[in-house]
Amino acid sequence: MDETLGKETVALHPKKRKKQPITWSLIKNQNQLIWMSVPLLLYIVLFAYVPVWGWTMAFQNYRPGRSFSEQEWVGFKQFKFLFTDDNFLRVLRNTLAMGMINLVLGFVTAIVLALLLNEIRKMFWKRIVQTISYLPHFLSWIIVTGIVATSLSINDGIVNIVLMKLHIIKDPILWLSEGKYFWGIVGASHVWKEVGWNTIIYLAAIASIDPALYEAAEIDGASRYKKMRFVTLPGIKATIVILLIMSVGHVLEAGFEVQYLLGNGLVMDWSETIDIFVLKYGLAQGNYSLATAGGIFKTVVSVTLLLMANWTAKRLGEERLL
């Protein structure tokens, strides 16, 4: 009781507003707001924190259909299997590489496309380009990989035909049989599918830049290129940094469907990601524990990367997430 009284006296000095301490009167004042937030809080607890309980599976030899007390505990056995397998380093490398390629390519292409779209004066053309470029986003990966495989085929695949007509290559190349092309193919497919969709948020950010800035720049004699460089880009810098931090956390989500559907024995050394490894040795074997261990590993790495990116942004004096 004394404590709350003490805090109340502090609250009476509004000049030093560091942090408003939580008091009964404050709670009473905001009680409607608090009640309103309860369902959301419950939702988060239920769907984000309760499932974490399932992580216990990673330390068991989990068998479905048995109750929790009947499960066999095995300590770090699943993690040991994961980290000591010869293939693990390889799939980790593939995952990171493809994740980075997707991240960088996705970012650069989306920003460039947004900047270019912003320069189009005719609304009609802008709309058309935008619509066409984001339509592939709505296709599922199974269809996209079908399109990719067909266009890379040596029998009338469009990529080989174009390259041969341009005399860049002499004979058709079997793109999907060479490991060295695989990462590139995955990166390019991602760009094709997602670039239009990713530009939307940048276009929105660009739209919120004060037009007075452009006018001022024009009066100062800035060219279109210079306006892009000194007005538009700094204007959307905060958006870029925030999105970058968020995507860094997803670097290990290099994808599963693309690699699974486009991969084959010949490119296995380049195509398999952590998700595929977990599917093969975890889920397909009925070893849910190993699959969980793989999931935990990915979460830990993702959270670490996210915090690191956030910290770096803070050090650089940029906008940040946390």
Added chain:
Amino acid sequence: MGGKSKNMFKLSLIVLLSLSFTLTGCGGNNSNNGKDAAKNGGAAATETAASTDGKVEPFDISVFIGEAGQPPTPDNKIFKKIKNETGAKFNFEYLAGDINQKLGVMIAGQDYPDMMTGNTKLTAAGAYIPLEDLIEKYAPNLKAHYADYWNMMKDPNDGHIYILPNYGVYNGEVKSSWYSGPAFWIQKAVLKEFGYPKVKTLDEYVDLIAKYKEKYPKIDGSPTVGFEILNYDWKNWGLLNAPQHLIGHPNDGGVVVTDGVAEIFADKDYAKKYYQKLNEMNQQGLIDKETFVQNYDQYMAKLSSGTVLGMFDQHWNFSAAEDSLTTQGKIERTYVGLPLVYDASTKDYYRDLAVLNLNNGLGISINAKDPVKIIKLLETLISEDWQKTFSWGIEGEDYIVKDGRFMKTQEQRDNAADPTWQMANKAKTLFGYLPKLEGSYSDGNSTDASAQPEEYAASVKPYDKEVLAAYGFNSYVDFFSKPPANPVYYPAWSIDLVEGSDAKIANTKLNELSTKYLPKAILADPGKFDSIWSDYVGDIKKANVKAYEDKINEQIKWRIDTWSK
């Protein structure tokens, strides 16, 4: 003050409401109900048995089918008949999407329908009830049907019978005119072109394909493909299984069993010989460049185009492509299966006597409310009358009887081949999974219309007659040697390696190595073949082959002990 408390009241109502919404999502673990029901099943059944002697009592059976499919039409005549005569109304749930994912969800929630098709994951999760007592007690005909196979049906892990095998139980004389197993396949046109030669060895086969491809570089305007090797996902036998057959062994999956002892053959010299031959074929340009990049659909599309001269595959795996070729009127592009060996003196052993289809068929789940009723229904459906209804249809409508022999008119044949007609007039999927009579009925008619000699004779096309006459055979099955009696443990491929065991992990690893190295070895310069092969063998040595072989040998021994009569 009054207004405030009213507000308070409203708010707490909202909170309560939202709470109840979120919480209802978590409820509903009713596995216990199911177990109780299974226990009480006996008592319930005696009651129903008493009430069924007069009129049939309608009841629902929910069935999960572990493959994609279409439900029969609501007015399907066979299901109508079942409902009228036994009271049973079937509700099917077909698999949509990935089987493992679906099973995972079902197991996690203990959410099972009354019956489910066989799957080792469900067995491991304890989702089926043991059937042996129920059958002994309520189903004498089923018991008689399975009498010779009783011990084989028992689960090696706990000795219970969970699943009733749907194929492999034979009665009466077995006639077969369609070979469904593995072979080296060759287009009929190739055989015709060279005057129907007898092809025994791999070398002769490759020569024929090479000669034909040279003579006809294009078929219907598209480049001729010499040889296809399908290696996609779990359909990898096109690449992996041929060596065991080439030395005269039957299909035992990944191992060759000699004198009851199994060992893997992937790293043996006779396997190397095969892949070296494929490497040579690739140098000659006989192997499709895209063969290792394609998926199953692309493979089927190529076969259906009629440009592929040959491949190693199981007949059932590509029979849809042959159907398509037949519809296109390209009978000469359909295939003949050849049981090739390395050396003409080796006796081929591709064709085997049918084996019990373990872990396939239907089982009753722990959630089934009245297992006795279901067993009694199965007992009814195994009777010859019902079996005829399932297989042949309804007399007069779907088939005719002449002097005691079952036959079909041309219209009835066309109907039977029409998928839309089947949806309304056949219980195809259900019958596929039910226990069934195979061979012939007690009146001598065949259980399968296509194996009935009269029907088979009517179905042979003129082109096929010419091919068969040239070889002096009755059907394409005669290309294969008559199979000897199966060894007791046969086939080793049906051994359940047990989910998550070292043996299963080793098996996955071996498959992975083959998928990775063999395509490389086949496509490599001939000079590099040996070094890739030795890398492959080296990596196999590193995998836990012993765990895999030990598990199979242990099970072979178990089968010999338990299955021997």
